[in-house]
Amino acid sequence: MFISNRREFLKTSLTTSGSFIVALTLPLPHRGWKAFAKGESGFGHHYFEITPDNQFVFIMDKAEMGQGVYTGQLTLFGEEIKINPNLFQVKSAPVAEVYSTFNGHMITGGSTSTADRWMILREAGANLRELFKMAAAQKWSVNVDQVECKDGQVFAQSGTQKLTFGELIEDASKIKNPPKGKLTDPKDFIYIGKPQVGLDAMEKSKGSDRFGIDVQIDNMASAVVERGPSFGAHVKSFNASEVKALDGVIDVFKVSSGVAIVCEKYWQAMRARKSLIVEWGPGSLQDLDSEGIFTSYKNAMEKTKAHEVEREGEPESAFAGADQVIEAEYRLPYLAHSPMEPMNATAWVQKDRCDIWCPTQGPSLVRNKAAMMLGLPREKVFVHNSVFLGGGFGRRSTLDYVVDALEISKKIKRPVKVLWSREDDTKHSPLRPITFHKMKASIKNGRVTGWQHDLGCESIMQYVIPQWFGLMAPDWVPDFLLGSLGKMVSFFMSLSGKAPTVAEGATHIPYTVENRLVKHYQLGIKVPIHFWRSVGHSYNAFVVESFIDEIAHKLGQDPMEYRLKNMTHNDRLRATLEIAKEKSNWGKPSQGRFQGVASHSSFKSFASEVVEVEVHAGQIQVKKVTAVIDCGTPVNPDIIKKQMESGIIYGLSAALQGEIKLSAGGVDQSNFDDYPPLRMSQTPEIEVHIVASTEKPTGVGEPGLPPIAPAVANAVFAATGQRLYDLPLRLT
Amino acid sequence: MISFFVNGKKVEVDVPEDTPLLWVIREELGLLGTKFGCGKALCGSCTMHLNGEAIRTCVMPIAAVAGQRITTIEGIQEDGLHPVQKAWAEQGVPQCGYCQSGQIMQAISFIENSDRITESDVIKSMDGNLCRCGTYNKMKTAILNAAKSMGKA
Ligand code: FES
Numbered sequence: 072m073f074i075s076n077r078r079e080f081l082k083t084s085l086t087t088s089g090s091f092i093v094a095l096t097l098p099l100p101h102r103g104w105k106a107f108a109k110g111e112s113g114f115g116h117h118y119f120e121i122t123p124d125n126q127f128v129f130i131m132d133k134a135e136m137g138q139g140v141y142t143g144q145l146t147l148f149g150e151e152i153k154i155n156p157n158l159f160q161v162k163s164a165p166v167a168e169v170y171s172t173f174n175g176h177m178i179t180g181g182s183t184s185t186a187d188r189w190m191i192l193r194e195a196g197a198n199l200r201e202l203f204k205m206a207a208a209q210k211w212s213v214n215v216d217q218v219e220c221k222d223g224q225v226f227a228q229s230g231t232q233k234l235t236f237g238e239l240i241e242d243a244s245k246i247k248n249p250p251k252g253k254l255t256d257p258k259d260f261i262y263i264g265k266p267q268v269g270l271d272a273m274e275k276s277k278g279s280d281r282f283g284i285d286v287q288i289d290n291m292a293s294a295v296v297e298r299g300p301s302f303g304a305h306v307k308s309f310n311a312s313e314v315k316a317l318d319g320v321i322d323v324f325k326v327s328s329g330v331a332i333v334c335e336k337y338w339q340a341m342r343a344r345k346s347l348i349v350e351w352g353p354g355s356l357q358d359l360d361s362e363g364i365f366t367s368y369k370n371a372m373e374k375t376k377a378h379e380v381e382r383e384g385e386p387e388s389a390f391a392g393a394d395q396v397i398e399a400e401y402r403l404p405y406l407a408h409s410p411m412e413p414m415n416a417t418a419w420v421q422k423d424r425c426d427i428w429c430p431t432q433g434p435s436l437v438r439n440k441a442a443m444m445l446g447l448p449r450e451k452v453f454v455h456n457s458v459f460l461g462g463g464f465g466r467r468s469t470l471d472y473v474v475d476a477l478e479i480s481k482k483i484k485r486p487v488k489v490l491w492s493r494e495d496d497t498k499h500s501p502l503r504p505i506t507f508h509k510m511k512a513s514i515k516n517g518r519v520t521g522w523q524h525d526l527g528c529e530s531i532m533q534y535v536i537p538q539w540f541g542l543m544a545p546d547w548v549p550d551f552l553l554g555s556l557g558k559m560v561s562f563f564m565s566l567s568g569k570a571p572t573v574a575e576g577a578t579h580i581p582y583t584v585e586n587r588l589v590k591h592y593q594l595g596i597k598v599p600i601h602f603w604r605s606v607g608h609s610y611n612a613f614v615v616e617s618f619i620d621e622i623a624h625k626l627g628q629d630p631m632e633y634r635l636k637n638m639t640h641n642d643r644l645r646a647t648l649e650i651a652k653e654k655s656n657w658g659k660p661s662q663g664r665f666q667g668v669a670s671h672s673s674f675k676s677f678a679s680e681v682v683e684v685e686v687h688a689g690q691i692q693v694k695k696v697t698a699v700i701d702c703g704t705p706v707n708p709d710i711i712k713k714q715m716e717s718g719i720i721y722g723l724s725a726a727l728q729g730e731i732k733l734s735a736g737g738v739d740q741s742n743f744d745d746y747p748p749l750r751m752s753q754t755p756e757i758e759v760h761i762v763a764s765t766e767k768p769t770g771v772g773e774p775g776l777p778p779i780a781p782a783v784a785n786a787v788f789a790a791t792g793q794r795l796y797d798l799p800l801r802l803t
Numbered sequence: 804m805i806s807f808f809v810n811g812k813k814v815e816v817d818v819p820e821d822t823p824l825l826w827v828i829r830e831e832l833g834l835l836g837t838k839f840g841c842g843k844a845l846c847g848s849c850t851m852h853l854n855g856e857a858i859r860t861c862v863m864p865i866a867a868v869a870g871q872r873i874t875t876i877e878g879i880q881e882d883g884l885h886p887v888q889k890a891w892a893e894q895g896v897p898q899c900g901y902c903q904s905g906q907i908m909q910a911i912s913f914i915e916n917s918d919r920i921t922e923s924d925v926i927k928s929m930d931g932n933l934c935r936c937g938t939y940n941k942m943k944t945a946i947l948n949a950a951k952s953m954g955k956a
């Protein structure tokens with residue numbers, strides 16, 4: 072829902088230095104609007120600024136983690152205000168209510184940034200363009216339609232007159248009722264829809280880009296935290312005096328997550344850490360292992376009551392009257408996000424204020440967490456988000472590394488940078504949940520009449536809400552209530568079975584089957600879990616698309632034709648599949664290769680992928696991927712292509728070699744040797760086709776991922792006759 | 804005191820002999836363009852040049868480079884852009900950007916130390932540099948373009 076017709080949608084003002092600044096009101100809930108009405112933050116926080124010397128400053132409230140949001144947002148705004156996106160300077164936004172978009176929070180995630188801002192930023196740009204046109208027209212005493220804008224200058228069509236926006240600031244700010252600008256006709260777009268390399272490409276190629284890990288604060292100490300061998304383990308004792316006596320060690324003490332070692336430099340802390348000996352008390356989860364969890368889900372499916380997520384028609388009768396029932400079980404492992412920049416945060420806790428420099432997908436969560444922990448008013452906490460995040464994939468919307476920095480800075484009364492090693496992150500990252508699935512399809516007269524999906528998976532929402540609730544609640548909710556309210560919400564969610572994201576991709580399958588049942592089982596496992604690129608779709612697409620493929624084969628039909636024939640109520644997805652069929656030369660793979668297909672809709676986009684694999688000595692090699700995406704109006708085809716490649720490669724890393732295995736409540740893997748991302752030599756040729764569309768833009772960062780694992784598994788079946796039900800894919 | 808050359812300038816540092824070069828460069832000398840990814844020579848984020856050859860600096864003890872020439876991303880080109888950086892920007896290779904300085908340093912040493920370059924050479928020499936964002940295909944194109952502009956492909 073957009074509220075672009077509100078009077079407060081766009082507010083403009085002059086600063087004392089003579090800059091022209093612009094604030095926007097974003098969609099529901101209208102926090103930004105409230106802030107203005109009360110005049111609290113007023114124009115202290117804004118989106119866009121034009122300086123008297125005609126510089127354009129754009130305040131970025133979204134986290135740029137490689138997905139291209141920086142370029143996307145400027146393309147939308149630049150298109151309408153008619154300023155080349157390359158001409159903006161970008162600064163990262165502080166935490167303020169005006170920037171809240173995600174249920175009132177500043178969160179970058181869910182492939183939403185471009186979709187949500189599609190109209191807002193364009194309308195803001197168009198209105199501003201009109202405002203400056205009007206200012207110039209008045210000055211020249213001509214009609215407003217006799218002037219034109221380009222790159223922050225207004226030209227008179229008839230003559231040689233021109234003025235920059237900077238020169239027009241005074242006049243523009245005097246216009247009482249700013250006009251509403253007309254949105255550009257898509258056929259006249261000059262930036263939207265054009266492949267443009269990312270605006271940050273130059274900086275990132277020079278190596279002058281800076282990340283959270285690069286933050287330098289005066290008098291900053293450096294700290295590492297040793298965490299326990301299993302989730303929930305607690306510190307019993309450690310050799311404090313021995314470590315404290317080491318060169319460069321400032322202090323060693325217990326923090327809530329383990330033992331902190333503080334030095335002046337990271338290299339000193341790393342050295343000291345080698346001498347640290349901690350005795351750990353057993354964690355509450357020390358009996359847990361991945362194999363056991365699969366078995367427990369399986370048992371639960373036989374014995375306990377499930378929550379029904381979807382019920383259509385009469386599945387029980389369909390199964391009772393079937394000629395044949397096809398069944399399969401799937402196991403998918405825990406996964407870590409493993410962004411390339413290790414977790415880090417720098418904090419300086421002082422008596423009456425706190426500053427935090429950190430790469431985060433959720434700056435407002437960080438601010439509120441710090442306020443709650445330190446007992447400070449929220450407005451006394453300042454989050455300085457990095458303009459660039461070294462990858463996110465969901466990992467950077469957790470607070471674990473921020474809490475480390477806050478606790479340590481508070482204790483040592485100095486600014487401190489906490490840096491996790493790669494091992495720290497692999498072993499202690501909140502994970503993509505492990506899942507177990509039982510699938511069942513009833514066949515009658517050669518048709519699928521019933522579909523049942525039993526899904527065993529813990530709910531991320533129920534895990535995260537008790538932690539986040541207090542942070543998401545408005546300021547007026549008293550502190551003592553926050554924690555307990557969060558727990559209550561989570562408790563009621565589990566009672567009612569509400570587990571958003573768990574079954575996404577399992578319900579509303581794109582194939583027409585009259586009788587369907589999707590059931591969800593939980594065990595109450597307390598292993599930290601979190602949103603991982605494409606969330607529920609990451610596992611459900613594998614299961615649904617593998618199972619459909621198996622059904623097609625068992626019915627003696629070509630898996631591509633079978634899909635096309637039965638995908639009768641999702642035209643846009645079907646259209647991507649048609650294109651994939653044609654572009655991939657379906658049915659005619661190159662010599663020695665075998666094809667597999669999968670199709671999946673997520674984050675309001677539609678994607679189909681055909682892969683070609685070779686299998687040599689039991690090794691699966693993915694040679695080529697033909698990917699088709701319909702993400703509405705393609706804002707920047709180059710970035711869409713890159714994000715599709717990225718999602719496919721991220722998904723292939725998981726499909727071919729990604730596994731976080733739990734033994735005795737702890738993670739077996741530790742670094743890139745046992746949890747390896749894909750390498751260049753393993754990367755297939757990837758051809759991306761973008762469906763031409765004038766629909767509203769939809770997600771791009773995640774939708775490329777879900778179809779890749781099932782497409783590969785299906786191709787492996789074509790190659791070997793072996794159906795693989797578990798990830799990562801391993802031939803026996 | 805250990806002395807060596809960084810980007811053509813002589814520097815002296817007072818750190819234990821086994822301190823990894825990466826951290827000397829980042830924390831003692833304040834050059835932040837080189838990144839830390841794994842600390843175990845597994846990812847290539849920390850790649851610099853030792854006498855023109857790409858090395859993993861997270862496992863390189865500082866004592867081992869005493870008296871030698873180290874080049875970081877900051878020192879790769881005195882003014883303007885190296886042809887590899889230019890090809891990179893033109894292709895729009897970077898996504899999050901974090902691994903990219905290591906990738907670029909690897910690519911430069913590989914191209915400069917080869918006579919002629921084919922696609923399979925690119926894959927062979929870049930295979931130890933990981934990119935979690937998956938920029939490999941654009942990277943391959945950029946390297947071949949750069950090699951061409953340097954008369955090597
Ligand atoms: S940080 Fe040195 S290779 Fe990964």
Ligand code: FES
Pocket residue numbers: 137411461462897898899900901902903933934935936937938
């Ligand atoms: S660009 Fe993000 S890790 Fe390579």
